Amino acid sequence: MCTAIRFTDPDGNLYFGRNLDWAYGYGETITFTPRNHPANTGHRAIMGMAITSDDFPLYFDCANEDGLAIAGLNFPGYAHFPETARPGTTAVAPYEFPLWVCSNFASVDDVERALADVTLVNKGFGSFPVSLLHWIIADATGCIVVESTAEDLQVMRDPADVLANQPGLAWHLENLRSYLNVTPEAPASANWGNAKLTPYGAGAGMRGLPGDVYSPSRFVRAAYLNAHHAPKTGEQANVARVFRTLGGVAMVEGCAEMNDGANELTIFTSAFSAREGRYYYNTYEQPAYVSAAFTDFDLDGTHVQQVAK
Numbered sequence: 001m002c003t004a005i006r007f008t009d010p011d012g013n014l015y016f017g018r019n020l021d022w023a024y025g026y027g028e029t030i031t032f033t034p035r036n037h038p039a040n041t042g043h044r045a046i047m048g049m050a051i052t053s054d055d056f057p058l059y060f061d062c063a064n065e066d067g068l069a070i071a072g073l074n075f076p077g078y079a080h081f082p083e084t085a086r087p088g089t090t091a092v093a094p095y096e097f098p099l100w101v102c103s104n105f106a107s108v109d110d111v112e113r114a115l116a117d118v119t120l121v122n123k124g125f126g127s128f129p130v131s132l133l134h135w136i137i138a139d140a141t142g143c144i145v146v147e148s149t150a151e152d153l154q155v156m157r158d159p160a161d162v163l164a165n166q167p168g169l170a171w172h173l174e175n176l177r178s179y180l181n182v183t184p185e186a187p188a189s190a191n192w193g194n195a196k197l198t199p200y201g202a203g204a205g206m207r208g209l210p211g212d213v214y215s216p217s218r219f220v221r222a223a224y225l226n227a228h229h230a231p232k233t234g235e236q237a238n239v240a241r242v243f244r245t246l247g248g249v250a251m252v253e254g255c256a257e258m259n260d261g262a263n264e265l266t267i268f269t270s271a272f273s274a275r276e277g278r279y280y281y282n283t284y285e286q287p288a289y290v291s292a293a294f295t296d297f298d299l300d301g302t303h304v305q306q307v308a309k
Contacts, residue, residue: 001165001264002073003218003249004061005226006138009238013275014140016069017242018061020049020270021213021251023262029308030279030292031057033099034301042104045299047279047292049270053126057304058095064102065294067140067274068111071163072098072133078166079132080150085119093123094131097146101137108139115155120148136163140274145169162226164219164249172219179220182209184228213256213264218249225249235276239289242271243282253284 004018031050035043039056048062061071072094085091092100097120105111124130134147136158143161147154147168156169160176163169183205189198209224210217225248232238246269253265270281280291290307297305 001213001215001218001251002071003222003246004071004073004136004163005222005242005245006069006136006143006161007226007229007241008140009275010231010233011275012140013238013273014067014069014138015238015242015271015273015275016063016071016138017246017269017271018071018073019246019250019266020060020268021264021266023258023264025267025283026051028060028268029306030281030290031059031062031307032292032294032297032305033057033062033103034298034303034305036300036302037304038302039096039099040103041100044103044106045294045297046099046102047294047297048098048102048272049268049279049281052304052306053128055304056125057099058125058128059098061270061272062098062102063272063274063279064106065277065299066106068102068105068107068137069139069272069274070098070101070135070137072131072135073163074132074165075134075147075168076132076166078147078149078168079134081120081122081130081148083122085121089117089119091121091123092118093121093125094133095123095125095128097135101135108137108142108144111137112144112155115146115153118153120146120153134163134168160219160223160227162219162222164222165215167216172216175216176220176223179208179224182206182224213249213251222246222249235273235278238275239271239273239280242280243269243289246271 063069250266
């Protein structure tokens with residue numbers, strides 16, 4: 001399972017991040033797709049977390065040099081991709097969707113307009129199965145969520161600036177109304193008869209915020225933490241904000257089993273800074289950040305470039 005967030009700093013710079021939660025990794029690392037790679041039809045430099053096969057990047061999440069970012073999150077039981085494209089639309093496979101978005105578009109508005117003429121089709125890459133995902137796409141102005149279900153392809157504005165797993169975004173946003181009472185503020189003292197009741201300390205207003213790692217709970221907690229984090233200035237403080245917020249919804253190994261009995265944990269956490277054009281990540285066992293910037297790579301190359309783990 002996974003969680004993603006976006007926010008902007010006081011100067012309007014985008015910060016975007018995600019947890020990838022699973023029982024094992026895939027050998028993923030920071031991966032750069034240059035402007036002239038054959039699959040980069042829009043000729044925008046792209047960087048993110050991926051594995052590669054036959055010089056093709058299979059991105060978990062990525063961002064482009066214009067400051068547009070995308071992350072795919074698990075969506076089983078809801079994701080559905082038709083076998084063929086609707087008449088008059090372009091077919092895009094789930095495995096290529098992050099690359100297609102970041103290659104061809106500079107903004108969320110551009111993506112939203114283009115998706116009116118797109119069908120996400122049921123096609124895997126080589127021997128890889130089709131990933132049952134939905135996606136959050138963000139820039140400095142806001143974000144959208146893209147969900148392909150048995151009903152249709154839905155493109156929705158996401159005012160909460162977060163995403164988790166199933167159910168769909170509309171359900172999660174409705175569920176937030178159940179937590180209207182949660183607040184950073186300390187409640188006032190109260191008298192019950194002759195007994196005067198006062199809070200033990202900070203955090204009393206947060207009682208009722210779910211603390212488990214179930215998808216609906218992570219969405220609520222991520223939305224609360226992201227909305228109430230104190231604004232920060234500067235790169236270091238805002239990158240720390242991404243990691244601290246996502247740390248609040250991270251999975252600790254042994255606390256939640258998958259259906260097959262394997263232990264789910266936060267494999268990696270990533271953060272993208274549009275301000276610096278830099279991608280950061282850490283792993284469950286290596287909490288120190290590793291990072292790379294667009295300027296570290298050959299922007300006009302023709303082959304995928306990766307950062308050694």
